[in-house]
Amino acid sequence: MSELTSSHFLVLSAALFIIGMMGVLTRRNVLVIFMCVELMFNAVNVSFIGFAWEQNSLVGQTFALFIIAVAAAEAVVGLGIIMALSRRLDTVDIDKVRELRE
Amino acid sequence: MPVVELVRPEWGLIVPELILLGTIVVVLAGDLILPRRQHSALTWVALAGLALSLLSNLTIDWDAGQSTFNGMFKADYFSLFINIVVGLAGILSVMISSSYVEGAEEPGGLPLPEYLALLLFSILGTMLVGAAGDLLMIFLGIEMGSLAVYALTGFARRRTTSLEGALKYFLLGAFATAILIYGMAWTYGATGTTALDEIAARLRPVITGEGGIEASLLLALLLLAIGLGFKIAAVPFHMWTPDAYQGAPTPVSGYMSVVPKVAGFAAMARVLVQALGPLSDSWLTLIAILALATMVYGNVVAIAQRDVKRMLGYSSIGHTGYILVGLAAYSGMSADDRSVSSVLFYLFSYAFMNIGAFGVVTWLQARGLGVTLDDFRGLAARSPLAALAMTVFMLSLMGLPPLLGFYAKYYVILAAVQVGLIWLAVAVVVMSAVSAFFYLRVVAVMYFNEPVGDWKTQRTPLLGTGLALMAIGTLVFGLLSSPLLDLAQKWVQAFGVA
Amino acid sequence: MNWSAFISSYIFAFIVLNVMLGLMAYMTYIERKVMAAMQDRVGPNRTGPFGLLQPIADGVKLLAKEDIVPKNADRLVFLIAPLISFVLAPLSAAVIPFGGTITVFGYDVNLYVADINVAVLYVLALGGMGVYGIILGGYASGSRYSLLGALRSAAQVVSYELVLGLSLVGIFILSGSLSLVEILNAQQQPLTLFGGAIQIPNWYILSQPLGFVLFLIAAVAETNRAPFDLPEAETELIGGFHTEYSGFRFSFFFLAEYINMIVVSFMAATLFLGGIDGPIADGVWWLAAKAALFLLFYIWLRTTLPRFRYDQLMGLAWKVLLPLAVINVALTGLIRLWGLGLL
Amino acid sequence: MDGFPILSALTYVPLVGAAIIFFWPKASPQAARWVALGASLVSLALSLVMLAGFDTSASGMQFVERFEWLPALGVSYHFGVDGISVLLIVLSTLLTTIGIVASWSSIQHRVREYMITMLMLETGMLGVFVSLDLFLFYIFWEVMLIPMALLIGVWGSANRVYAAVKFFLYTLAGSLLMLVGIIALYQSYFEQTGIRTLDVLQLQQGNYGYTFQMWVFAAFFIAFAIKVPMWPFHTWLPDAHVEAPTAGSVLLAGVLLKMGGYGLLRFNLPLFPDAARDWAPVIIVLSVIGIIYGALVALVQPDLKKLVAYSSVSHMGFVTLGIFAFNAQGLYGAMIVMLSHGLVTSALFLCVGVIYDRGHTRLISRFGGLATNMPVYASFLGLFTFASLGLPGLSGFVGEFLSILGAFRAERAAGVIAFLVVIFSAWYMLWMYQRVAWQRAPGEPPDANDPEAKLAGDEPRPVMGGAEHGGDVVDPRTFRDVTWREAMTLAPLAVLTIWMGVYPQWFMNFLRTALELVAKPFGGIGF
């Protein structure tokens, strides 16, 4: 087992971020998209922690904490919207959410 | 255990924000305490709070360029201008909102206090972005602003289109936020700090040629630009805009066309110019191309729209393009550089004309009409004043002198020409001509067609006053733009204080 | 990497796992016996002396039962969900310090699996993840009762987890750490009163009485035990999320619940009662005794109190316990400042 | 007189009038008319006072008002007049007054708004002529656009919306190009001298590179060429003229078209002499094409207004031709053509308006024999027809002659061709006059004593042409002659036309010093 370096964090973070991004771009289920966004947030957290670890500073960790908090708030707002919409449309498929078209 | 440096904040510097926060608390408390039919009093509370917050800017010594909370919060001229723009936009938005929210335009009605609280939260967030001295503050401010606006977009929760717009706005907004903070992470990784001035200081060797640009910095730059591009609805990150504008309650559309955009541009100025200014060679071209694509797309697609809200949505994409031109004209922190000041001035004028345009749509809706072009038929015969106001807004958006929009565009073009971006200046001009097609159509329909549909008389004094204020502002502020422009130009002083 | 320490830790982990399972099995026996005694009955007494083989008989019976997968079920999730619950429950025990370091065959062996600096956070996180097993099981069953039970369970667990988390903040303020080992160590120094005339143990139950009560209530609710066993209320929900489960899969949920109970008891003992702290006997015994006290308390509750109504349950968490927990944090901070002379 | 800001006063008086009508919501249509007339008359009076006070011998700007407005940008509030603008200002105030009188009874629909629009238009027009700061100029230039478009779009005839939008877009496109030019100029001057200014006079001191001149010249030129309108930028003009109400056409032809020529003289020539010299051949060719094209198309127009409109294209060709001849004759000629065209074409539109009010059609074929029952009208029409085709002794002759002479000196072939076209203009104008005034009216049986009619057959002239208003055909023989009010609008124009034809020197006196300055970079001798 080799030493842990910041690049481990970064590679993990990049992988998570890209998985999340691909999810957002390719999936059709609103909830899945939303979860992928959350995954991206957490990937960013990993990055911040990794950099903070590398530089031995607290800034990155603080930032990550704030991201967690904001992500929670975001989840609440997002879930509220998704819930209200799915109760009206009875679907969570984003392709079926298309009343707003010319 | 690292030595924790204790923060001794200068409360005096955040008085405007504190007043706004207090207003929010009062509004929320009023929601709980007052009976429902007295809720309309909260409109006045909100207006008073906003006005007070705006006035309290006078108590701060802006010349000193002070900062507090360990440099997280800056009270400089840039933040002053943002405070002014956002405060005014807030007041105007509240004025055009109250009758709509209290009225029966939306199924099931809307709760006023929550509406006001969300609006004020969003304003507060945007003010924080303007005053941010750290990437963290920018992130928090943007999110505070955006989250409230997501909720406002879906505020008419009995109407599917409103929720749908909110959903799209939310999903893409959250996506953009993720990209943005990933960019911040990389910036932090590459420079070891998240303080804007510090970043700039550490990047300075790059311009003097003593250090190369790391790939990670470029990645950070790209991610930041994309993330903020989403927030300001720059092409190709604009997909949410038309749907959100069309779906949202009309006053919210007006609001969200201005204040979140202000937040986005303030963040862009803070991040790209103040922090990453030394890397301007790397981002200027990107911004210029974004600007061109954005204005061409927005204006061309707007031509085909029949729904006025949607049309204004696309046109706001176009305006984003114009404002980006101002940013693309950055050439270094010199007293002559008009890039950021033209952006600021544009945002100021955009607040008046665009909230005004949506205000007229709100005004029509209060009288039982819809939001399509056909509903504007013969408005001049029914209400010459409303038609006149709409004409003023449309022509101003088009950029016709002597209205405010012309000055805004003029300054942007001037900034572009000053750094030799003639092609962009020409593009702005050509697109202004293109935009005449759809703005003029509204005017033409109002004056040249006969009225159709039912019309119910309705008294909306606050809305009417708001519209009058905005119309007069659109007419007058252009002529008196000199002091405003001087104020905007002080961004150099603000960003230069390292 | 210190391989010998790693291996010894792992061996200890294996022991902990098995002890937990064994404890759980006999917990059911003890519960039945104690309840019977309280209700003036005999309890299991046929299998083996005093019915001591009853748990084994139960296990064999469950093992031999048919494993039914209902036709509406989401098959894969249905099969995995109990495993999630079962696996996560004993993992929490990994951070409980059962004692100091002892020497076995010349090797130093720590009587805890792992000392991680965010141990409490870890336990809370596992508790939160345990909800997945319940909610997935309920969702995958394809039955109304299951789903409703799962939803109730999830809502309940998250609500009380909040209280649980906040009730511990006072302890962190006092100990300055999130590590269970360090929290334990902080309780080892006795408090001296009246200039050393009286020495009392520095257990946090003394300095954190409110926190202790909150923790206790929240812990009971967190483990879905009576009087907070709404999710599995037989009379209302036919067992809730495990309505459709049978055979050994059903027993996994059962196992998980009891192991959680045991772990929470050990946690409570460590956090509030000084854990292994105690005179005369070896620390492990003290710990076991304290934990047993809590377990008996659980059983006592079950026999004594009727079940809450659901709105009462949620109201209690949000309207009473949560504000109290917050106030506890503020008060603790104030007292601590005073104690430090900073006020 | 000194110190009184007469230019600001005469510019803003109409605006004040508009504001009075606007903020007096209970004003009756009649009151609105009187307020508008009053405001325009005050403005006219002020402009005449200014004309009287104008020193024809002095060089440079007079009645200058100047103060800093947006110092950050170098924008100043700078008004002033020279010989070129002073005459155009009087023309504008005069024609606006006439326009308001002419719409007294023909406009019955939304009278208040109409009057507001007219007065705002006047302010815009006057502002364009008095501004000496490019920023200010541009503002007035655009301000003018909206009222004119509204005039066409709200009070025009059948196809008005199309015409209004077309007019607007054409002009807007041109002016936006000019905006880029203005900013480029500003920037270039700033780079040369370090001074931020948009003052025209100051910018003229700059020294601009050749390539720069060529481009910026083009930017300004296209804006003005659209306004002139010059072939091939003219297509908005026939639509706009045809659809506009009478007063709209009057102001469009009388004043707005002059702004193109004014802009060329004020900005293009002094600022970019090198570029002007090199662009001149192209422009001369385009002017000649425009002259021929306008005349030929006018010849075949069945519609009176279209005919006059295309004749404008032809006449305005003489303006650009004269300007880009760069000599005394050419420049004088251009200016005189502009003034004369302003008077004559406006008058012709008024004449068309008179019979349109009676017959509700503009088709030439629907009129005839007006000389019989409308003798006064026929005399006016005849006078202006002759003035338009360039009969010596009337205003049209002087200008066209001078500008052809100038062109002849500069570019012989162009002069020759342009001269030949005068024959065409005689043809279409006279033919029009013949048909409207002398020919048999539709439905009128032929005169038994007329040998030509016998040759053509004895049928009455058929009533033809698609009637615009529900097919109601009004017999032109029943038309009443001009009313006093109509005569009042035509008379001053007739007087001026004759005056200009007989004594052009009076007008040229005003122009001399100003045109000398314009011609200076081109070795302008011969004044």
Added chain:
Amino acid sequence: MLQGYAVIGLMLITAILMGSVLLLLGRLIRPYRPTPAKLQPYESGIPDVDPPKTRYTPRFYIVAMLFVIFDIEAIFLYPWAVSFVPLGAYGYVTAVVFLTILLAGLLYEWKKGALEWV
């Protein structure tokens, strides 16, 4: 430290193995005789009509949202609590402000009726 997590990881694997082994062991001895009635979901004896994924009261979602917010805020207190001594009185005041906001938010939700279980 990391070693601790490694042990826990190994423990997790062990637990999964143990569970799986127990389940597979049962497979050897338990019967498998499904009948249609046995496979019906339990409906108190009434035949199943439609799939159970119908709507449930939004209260559950509201609780979930409230939890997410308050839990994160609680987590915010942990770092402060751990470094309580070095942060001192100023840190305490800050935290109290934070807690007040938290409680105010709770109070608001309470008054708005978000905590009522109808």
